Amino acid sequence: xxxxxxxxxxxxxxxxxxxxxxxxxxxxxxxxxxxxxxxxxxxxxxxxxxxxxxxxxxxxxxxxxxxxxxxxxxxxxxxxxxxxxxxxxxxxxxxxxxxxxxxxxxxxxxxxxxxxxxxxxxxxxxxxxxxxxxxxxxxxxxxxxxxxxxxxxxxxxxxxxxxxxxxxxxxxxxxxxxxxxxxxxxxxxxxxxxxxxxxxxxxxxxxxxxxxxxxxxxxxxxxxxxxxxxxxxxxxxxxxxxxxxxxxxxxxxxxxxxxxxxxxxxxxxxxxxxxxxxxxxxxxxxxxxxxxxxxxxxxxxxxxxxxxxxxxxxxxxxxxxxxxxxxxxxxxxxxxxxxxxxxxxxxxxxxxxxxxxxxxxxxxxxxxxxxxxxxxxxxxxxxxxxxxxxxxxxxxxxxxx
Numbered sequence: 001x002x003x004x005x006x007x008x009x010x011x012x013x014x015x016x017x018x019x020x021x022x023x024x025x026x027x028x029x030x031x032x033x034x035x036x037x038x039x040x041x042x043x044x045x046x047x048x049x050x051x052x053x054x055x056x057x058x059x060x061x062x063x064x065x066x067x068x069x070x071x072x073x074x075x076x077x078x079x080x081x082x083x084x085x086x087x088x089x090x091x092x093x094x095x096x097x098x099x100x101x102x103x104x105x106x107x108x109x110x111x112x113x114x115x116x117x118x119x120x121x122x123x124x125x126x127x128x129x130x131x132x133x134x135x136x137x138x139x140x141x142x143x144x145x146x147x148x149x150x151x152x153x154x155x156x157x158x159x160x161x162x163x164x165x166x167x168x169x170x171x172x173x174x175x176x177x178x179x180x181x182x183x184x185x186x187x188x189x190x191x192x193x194x195x196x197x198x199x200x201x202x203x204x205x206x207x208x209x210x211x212x213x214x215x216x217x218x219x220x221x222x223x224x225x226x227x228x229x230x231x232x233x234x235x236x237x238x239x240x241x242x243x244x245x246x247x248x249x250x251x252x253x254x255x256x257x258x259x260x261x262x263x264x265x266x267x268x269x270x271x272x273x274x275x276x277x278x279x280x281x282x283x284x285x286x287x288x289x290x291x292x293x294x295x296x297x298x299x300x301x302x303x304x305x306x307x308x309x310x311x312x313x314x315x316x317x318x319x320x321x322x323x324x325x326x327x328x329x330x331x332x333x334x335x336x337x338x339x340x341x342x343x344x345x346x347x348x349x350x351x352x353x354x355x356x357x358x359x360x361x362x363x364x365x366x367x368x369x370x371x372x373x374x375x376x377x378x379x380x381x382x383x384x385x386x387x388x389x390x391x392x393x394x395x396x397x398x399x400x401x
Contacts (some may be wrong), residue, residue: 001027001121005046007037007063008081009055013104017050017081020108021115034058034087038066041073050111053082053093061096068097075125077118081106110129141310145206162194166271166395170363172370172388181208181262182331182385183216188229189239192272195219195227198389200331201262211253211260218252219245219266226252242266242279243314249305250281250313261306265329274396276327279316281305284332289349289358289365290323295351298327321393326362328354333384334369339377349376362392 004026006017007345011032018028029044031037034055041049049067053060067073077099082089085103093101100114161169169186181201189195199215201208218226226248228237240248245266255261265282269276279285280301288296302314331351337345350369357368366388373386 001025002047003027003029003044004115005029005031005037005040005044006047007031007049007055007060008052009033010052012391013052013081015095017111020111024112024115026115026208034060034063037063041076043066043071046071046076047122048115049076049078051078051082051098052325053080053084064093064098065096075122077122079114079118081111085371102221114265131305140362157183162188163400164271164394166393167194167269168362168394170366170390172366172369172386174382174386180386181212181260182333184329184387184389185211185219186217187219187221189221189228189268190235192270193239194269195221196267196269196329196389196391197264198283198329198331198387199262199264200333200385200387202260204384207258208260211258211262215249215253215262215264231334239268241316242268242277243302243316245283246279246302246305250303250308253306254308255306258306261304262330263304265301267327272396274321274393275318276321277316277318279314281314284335284347286330287328287354288319288326288330289323289326291357293356295355297351323393323395326365326390326392328362328365328369328388328390330369330389331385331387332380334373334388336384337373337377337386338380338383340380345373345376355383362390366390 004021006014006028008014008017008041009032014030014032018030021028027041029046031040035058037049037051051060051063060082064078067076067078078097079100079102080093080098081102081104083104090101099118102114157173158171161171168381171184173182181203182199184198186194186196197219199212201211201215221228226245227240229240230236231238242320246264247262253262263281265278265280265283265286267276267278278298278300282304283301286298288298298317298319300315300317335345335347353369353372356367357365360368369388370386
């Protein structure tokens with residue numbers, strides 16, 4: 001039952017208002033002075049206050065001003081009921097925080113209509129405040145979940161790439177505002193062989209991140225058996241060719257299973273022989289910066305993982321490395337980065353930049369790409385993760401530092 005506080009020094013007015021309101025189903029609290037009205041308002045938390053203006057001691061204007069200045073009663077509607085009926089009086093009542101104004105002698109129907117109207121508004125306001133509070137709580141929990149998911153995703157990134165005499169690795173990862181689907185890693189498959197991959201799962205948020213986690217686990221050397229197959233004789237495993245890895249992923253991650261697809265470039269590097277074999281699935285093509293100054297776009301591969309395709313849809317290619325050769329991998333967050341006018345950074349701009357800085361160390365090259373990306377976009381925010389990974393071949397393997 002909703003409570004209405006009646007503050008009026010006239011006993012007849014109080015009794016009449018009480019009869020009208022109680023018959024309409026409201027609980028009525030009555031007091032005869034401004035100070036008593038404040039005390040009961042703070043103690044009983046009424047849903048609405050009917051307030052006389054002309055009272056001995058503290059008048060209704062001052063009572064309303066105090067009520068609206070206190071957080072306990074700031075949202076309680078106040079309806080003035082007064083014999084003061086000029087426009088100036090009504091304006092003053094509204095200025096001090098009143099919600100409405102009824103002139104004495106009052107009409108029963110008018111009083112009930114205004115009370116019901118303001119109680120309806122208060123009820124709706126309370127529901128809106130409660131809904132907003134619940135929404136904020138849900139958003140806070142979602143933000144916490146996203147932070148946790150982002151933390152999990154970051155643990156999948158290499159904290160420290162291998163440090164070797166024959167190879168130098170470098171990487172850059174700049175996530176957008178929402179958790180995304182980029183992941184990469186470099187792993188040892190045996191003493192002489194490394195696997196290197198870069199994955200970009202479609203979309204953003206937790207669903208994409210979960211697929212990212214699953215794919216990264218599948219590509220672990222001791223994971224699902226995709227990158228190393230068990231055999232019966234020493235060393236009891238066989239390193240899987242890149243095209244076979246992509247085919248296995250395509251079978252393991254159909255879009256019907258997760259509602260997601262992803263692109264990937266996958267390499268196997270033979271450090272002892274100075275060569276690598278690669279294949280890509282819908283991923284932006286790696287760029288090979290040769291020691292002789294030439295640049296080569298590596299485009300062998302096949303369709304995006306998850307969309308299905310031919311029985312043997314993936315091509316692979318072998319490349320020989322000579323000291324000074326470099327390779328740069330990137331996700332489409334680089335070439336599809338937009339400036340404020342909606343222009344893309346683009347592949348041509350990226351390839352031209354790599355051509356100009358190809359003689360720099362691999363770490364400097366990746367720094368320059370990101371610096372140019374920032375300069376191009378200005379303060380435009382990222383809509384996708386920006387990921388870069390590269391290595392420079394120093395010479396045939398002679399040991400690990």
